[in-house]
Amino acid sequence: MKNFIKNKPKPFKNPYFAGAILGVVLFSAYALTHSGLGASGAISRIHVALAKLISQSHVDVIGTFALMGAGETNPLDHASVFLLIGTFAGGMISAWYNGRLKLEIFKGPQISNLQRLIFALLGGIIMGYGARFARGCTSGQALSGGAVLSLGSWAFMFSVFIGGYAVAYFVRRLWAEPYRS
Amino acid sequence: MLPIDVIAVLGKFGGYAVFVLIGIGFGVSLELAGFGDSRRLAAQFYLKDMTVLKTMFTAIIVAAILIFLSAAIGILDFSQISVTQTFLWPGIVGGLIMGVGFIVGGYCPGTSLVSVASLKIDGLFFLIGTVLGAGFFGESLPAFEDFWNSSFTERYLLSDWLGWSIGATLFAVTLMALVMFYGAEKTEEFFRTKGKDLSWSWKITKRSYVYGAAALVVSASLVWFIGQPDPVRKWSLMENKYSGQLASRDVFIHPLEYVKTYNDASIKLVTLDLRSDSEFKTFHLSGSENTKPEDILVPKFIAPLVQLPAQGVVVLIADNDSVSTLAWKYLKVQGVSNVYILENGLHDWNTLFGGKTVSGKTFNLDSPPAEVLQLFPKDAFTPKIKISTKKRSGGLCS
Numbered sequence: 001m002k003n004f005i006k007n008k009p010k011p012f013k014n015p016y017f018a019g020a021i022l023g024v025v026l027f028s029a030y031a032l033t034h035s036g037l038g039a040s041g042a043i044s045r046i047h048v049a050l051a052k053l054i055s056q057s058h059v060d061v062i063g064t065f066a067l068m069g070a071g072e073t074n075p076l077d078h079a080s081v082f083l084l085i086g087t088f089a090g091g092m093i094s095a096w097y098n099g100r101l102k103l104e105i106f107k108g109p110q111i112s113n114l115q116r117l118i119f120a121l122l123g124g125i126i127m128g129y130g131a132r133f134a135r136g137c138t139s140g141q142a143l144s145g146g147a148v149l150s151l152g153s154w155a156f157m158f159s160v161f162i163g164g165y166a167v168a169y170f171v172r173r174l175w176a177e178p179y180r181s
Numbered sequence: 182m183l184p185i186d187v188i189a190v191l192g193k194f195g196g197y198a199v200f201v202l203i204g205i206g207f208g209v210s211l212e213l214a215g216f217g218d219s220r221r222l223a224a225q226f227y228l229k230d231m232t233v234l235k236t237m238f239t240a241i242i243v244a245a246i247l248i249f250l251s252a253a254i255g256i257l258d259f260s261q262i263s264v265t266q267t268f269l270w271p272g273i274v275g276g277l278i279m280g281v282g283f284i285v286g287g288y289c290p291g292t293s294l295v296s297v298a299s300l301k302i303d304g305l306f307f308l309i310g311t312v313l314g315a316g317f318f319g320e321s322l323p324a325f326e327d328f329w330n331s332s333f334t335e336r337y338l339l340s341d342w343l344g345w346s347i348g349a350t351l352f353a354v355t356l357m358a359l360v361m362f363y364g365a366e367k368t369e370e371f372f373r374t375k376g377k378d379l380s381w382s383w384k385i386t387k388r389s390y391v392y393g394a395a396a397l398v399v400s401a402s403l404v405w406f407i408g409q410p411d412p413v414r415k416w417s418l419m420e421n422k423y424s425g426q427l428a429s430r431d432v433f434i435h436p437l438e439y440v441k442t443y444n445d446a447s448i449k450l451v452t453l454d455l456r457s458d459s460e461f462k463t464f465h466l467s468g469s470e471n472t473k474p475e476d477i478l479v480p481k482f483i484a485p486l487v488q489l490p491a492q493g494v495v496v497l498i499a500d501n502d503s504v505s506t507l508a509w510k511y512l513k514v515q516g517v518s519n520v521y522i523l524e525n526g527l528h529d530w531n532t533l534f535g536g537k538t539v540s541g542k543t544f545n546l547d548s549p550p551a552e553v554l555q556l557f558p559k560d561a562f563t564p565k566i567k568i569s570t571k572k573r574s575g576g577l578c579s
Binding site for chain 1: 184196207210212214232238239245257271275277279287308320354393
């Protein structure tokens with residue numbers, strides 16, 4: 001609370017320490033629920049729930065949508081959605097506790113706020129598309145699959161890094177001089 | 182024994198509450214690592230700040246050691262842990278696309294959520310983007326659905342691919358991660374923006390890094406040394422869980438139910454005939470495989486059975502109950518679902534089906550057609566086969 005009032009963010013935790021905590025959380029997820037962590041599954045459930053508001057018949061004909069929300073099925077009645085709610089709450093609690101709960105836009109210093117938001121949306125679209133293509137996001141596929149030594153997850157993980165490094169040079173203006181805080 | 186199915190134990194609402202708690206842990210650890218900040222995530226790709234790599238691989242190694250160590254000492258049944266299905270090439274292509282989205286947008290789905298939770302507007306735009314992207318994917322899928330469903334394996338581990346034991350693989354992966362951490366530290370030193378010192382809230386001395394690394398190596402070698410339990414040891418650990426099904430004879434199916442299943446096109450039936458070579462040659466059911474009881478303990482032999490689709494059923498045939506129940510036990514603890522035993526082996530087969538005709542014609546005794554069932558009263562057998570619909574594969578992300 002003191003930090004929040006002072007509004008001076010605490011430094012982040014040591015990455016290995018944060019990783020070890022994440023590893024223990026991941027292990028408990030497996031031990032208590034059979035499966036690991038993830039976010040993109042719930043995100044596409046939210047998408048299907050929104051699509052249902054607009055057109056139920058459309059949801060019924062698209063294969064991957066129908067699996068989650070055909071007819072009377074409530075796409076949000078799924079454990080992954082509750083995991084997502086928890087992730088959101090956890091992020092908020094930690095940000096508040098560490099004085100990082102602040103309305104702002106993170107961007108490289110060379111671009112405007114509007115440019116940043118456009119690229120964030122674009123990147124999000126590409127990410128959302130790729131996450132369905134790969135059947136999972138970085139947390140679900142790479143992290144959870146990686147921990148149970150799934151071959152596909154390891155191949156996936158390296159291809160995410162390769163994809164990022166391959167394009168990084170061309171979009172360097174977006175991030176040049178990152179994190180000068 | 183772990184894993185627990187919280188939804189089965191606590192009911193839907195209690196179970197969902199546990200998911201919320203796990204989510205909170207997930208969100209907190211992502212936030213603590215600084216994953217709510219797109220600049221920090223993007224810096225990974227300019228080699229200035231390797232937090233993503235360090236945190237992710239530490240998490241993977243720690244979780245993997247905990248999982249396989251628990252399995253080695255017998256408190257966790259790894260065969261019940263859901264392993265993300267492998268669709269190798271779609272996964273690689275999707276991963277490349279995601280890498281591009283990552284560097285353009287600055288987040289991945291999980292981290293954008295944490296970013297939104299800490300009120301970052303760029304995170305919100307990214308998150309909206311992922312919802313739209315998931316939509317575009319569903320709309321465009323018909324164009325390449327065959328590719329999307331290609332190169333599939335149900336449960337395929339790094340260790341299967343390498344042909345190593347899980348312990349050896351884990352050990353190698355741990356060493357690899359430590360080498361990568363060392364490389365990451367050196368890279369950061371080299372590329373770090375001048376005049377910008379990375380400060381952590383926990384100053385960790387060089388010596389504690391070495392201790393941490395040593396602890397990981399020692400635990401990984403312990404997993405390797407103890408080894409994953411073989412079926413015999415697993416049965417002694419898990420006897421309580423399954424022996425009830427044998428005692429109540431719930432897994433013994435009547436020959437008529439076998440015929441029904443055999444003729445059901447929606448079921449993938451695997452019949453293992455555990456009798457001797459000579460008996461098998463004299464007479465066996467069509468499609469059955471002659472299997473030596475000791476093969477049940479061979480991992481290579483079991484692999485395809487573990488990977489059977491949800492509607493796969495395995496039926497065992499043996500001369501006597503002791504052979505078939507032993508095989509049943511070992512299959513069960515190795516994670517083969519839907520395993521049944523043909524009641525009394527083939528001893529009743531001839532008396533039941535010999536001399537019977539369907540529409541005036543005789544049929545092959547080794548493959549009675551479905552119509553045979555009509556020659557018997559409806560209550561001639563109690564159906565026992567229940568296809569377990571529990572999805573063991575596919576995590577929360579699919």
